[in-house]
Amino acid sequence: MPVNLDKPQNWKADIAASVDMYNTWFMRFAPKAFRDTRVETTKSVEATLAATDNMRDIKPAILRRHPEVLSTLRMSTCPPLAVDRLIGLSGVSPNLVKTMEDDKRLPPRMSAALADEQLSKIGDIIEQLADPDIFVWLKRTEGPEPPEIHRAATIIADRLCGSVANPIIRNAQEKRQLEAIKRWLEARGYAQAPVGTLFDQMTAGTFSFRMNVPVKLEGLAQTVNIPVDAVIKPKGSPKGELPIFIEAKSAGDFTNTNKRRKEEAVKMSQLRSNYQTPTQQVRFNLFLCGYFDSGYLGYEAAEGIDWVWEHRIDDLAQFGI
Known part of the structure; x- marks a missing residue:
């Protein structure tokens, strides 16, 4: 019935x-559900910053070991980069970027040499466009203070969570x-x-x-x-x-x-x-x-x-x- x-x-x-x-x-x-997710995302962003020498050195080895950080890095630039914009700027294989984004891994059939070459191009673009108003230490010789790292990570986490709110x-x-x-x-x-x-x-x-x-x-x-x-x-x-x-x-x-x-x-x-x-x-x-x-x-x-x-x-x- x-x-x-x-x-x-x-x-x-x-x-x-x-x-x-x-x-x-x-x-x-x-709001609580969003904040809780942002707290966890902030921790993940802080780990990414630590692995990249606080955005000073985005090595291919880092991206190879941790392809899942690419979305964090895209939100760390000024302006934040969409997937297709990153592909266009870096001139790398769309399959590489999309596999990193969607599957959190590198394309299994891509050779290590080619992967490193293209990951280096991605790292160069991210470093060039890293947001200086967020990563304020990039303008100076001394490294960041812990509060600066946490503040930057919170801003990036907010961008990430905002894109998947x-x-x-x-x-x-x-x-x-x-x-x-x-x-x-x-x-x-x-x-x-x-x-x-x-x-x-x-x-x-x-x-x-x-x-x-x-x-x-x-x-x-x-x-x-x-x-x-x-x-x-x-x-x-x-x-x-x-x-x-x-x-x-x-x-x-x-x-x-x-x-x-x-x-x-x-x-x-x-x-x-x-x-x-x-x-x-x-x-x-x-x-x-x-x-x-x-x-x-x-x-x-x-x-x-x-x-x-x-x-x-x-x-x-x-x-x-």
């Missing part, structure tokens, strides 16, 4: 309540949403499934988070895993019945939700094509908090995807949980 997808008369009030709930959470907890907030919100589901389930006698339990081996009355579900993509032979935020096997479920799949979704504005609304429909389609049978229904639902407008809700409803609002979490019981 549908819970919310067939009740458009309630959507306007629920949207307003959900926006209010998200905004309240954001004002109370998002939305993922930081989204991850903190998702963690909070899953904790809310966990509390609700445990209050009703559910237990978390042992680590390593497969979705089709769960026993009734158990749940799991961030579980991988294998699917075969249409037209392709290989199997891929699709992650599902919450997987719940209701009490009294007969053996062999599929658990309920739930995606925790949050959003701080209406624009991004409409850009991403097809993601859930694609996941639902993959699950259905692999596991739905005439006697076995795939139950895939959303757990929503934030800015989800009628356009988003109508799209999901048309795809047969139902949802529960976090401000009315007790609606989970209507899924038979």
Whole structure:
């Protein structure tokens, strides 16, 4: 039986309540989540400064051993350098820079000699453009004082965190949403499934988070895993019945939700094509908090995807949980 997808008369009030709930959470907890991440990032930046003689000597050997510092170095220049701008200025292989950024390693097929040559070019660009207003010691002969190093690291950390602010907030919100589901389930006698339990081996009355579900993509032979935020096997479920799949979704504005609304429909389609049978229904639902407008809700409803609002979490019981 549908819970919310067939009740458009309630959507306007629920949207307003959900926006209010998200905004309240954001004002109370998002700054702390951002600050906590910035503290850890500051420590990482300080380690990078120590390894590069406080931006005075960015050797290829350092970049080879620690390719993960490249994003920190890009944010240390004036102006900060985007990936493509660094590639253009240094004239190095795009594959080198993007592999360092995305995979935190050097391209495995690149020779050591060529890597060192190109890493040297990257180091030269960073040294030339190192921000003198942040690294004030670069203008003088004596080295930096500890407070100067910490101040510079904090500024660079703020730049790094600012460039990924939305993922930081989204991850903190998702963690909070899953904790809310966990509390609700445990209050009703559910237990978390042992680590390593497969979705089709769960026993009734158990749940799991961030579980991988294998699917075969249409037209392709290989199997891929699709992650599902919450997987719940209701009490009294007969053996062999599929658990309920739930995606925790949050959003701080209406624009991004409409850009991403097809993601859930694609996941639902993959699950259905692999596991739905005439006697076995795939139950895939959303757990929503934030800015989800009628356009988003109508799209999901048309795809047969139902949802529960976090401000009315007790609606989970209507899924038979």
